[in-house]
Amino acid sequence: MVRHSRARRSDCPIGFTLDIFGDRWSLLILRDVLTRAKSRFREFAAEERIATNVLAERLERLEGAGLLTRANDPSDARQFVYRPTRAAIDLLPVVVEMAYWGAMHDPETGAPREFVEAYEADRQALLAGMRAALTAGS
Template structure:
């Protein structure tokens, strides 16, 4: 593993440790867990607030959601803005970089429908 930073944190949109120069490996360093692409899916489908994201059918734990949102923000895929003070609450939205994942999700959906009949389509995820 190539060390990018001394500790296991992210900086400037880079994962702390990169395993190789392979583009698939790099993508897996960002999306290689079972939650990240589901969060991106929900943002594409119009969810923007923490309570909306945590209420998804997959039942993500709040600590995992908070961690993945920080990771997505650190990698430049989402931004957050406060919509309420006391307590501070945030809305999340995809950046241009995050929005560019739309055709990737559309391809995954298409593959799933082809090989797993009965899966649901999300028209809002179709390529623009």
């Protein structure tokens, strides 16, 4: 049986990157974890229209790829807490650049003005602030 889906297809670092989250949903999940403080299955399932079976598979794969950790929620044994790893936090620049590009080129963007202003004023500070928010509780 041949696995086409996730075989390595390129020696290029961009190809490598796309092998990990070059699909519709993985990066949206990472966006939620990185910029919206989401950490639970139901939170990911809520906002976007991702099917739960696909979500389950993506979370498992992102965990396997070393981008998310999955821990028991001490306050509710039914739930799990997904958190970004260092590698995922390193993706912040990618997420920020994609958001900025979308904000610039989407005629009806929902991008908050404050994000655009913060980016244009001081990109490094914006990134540092976002990174700090993610590293705070560790």
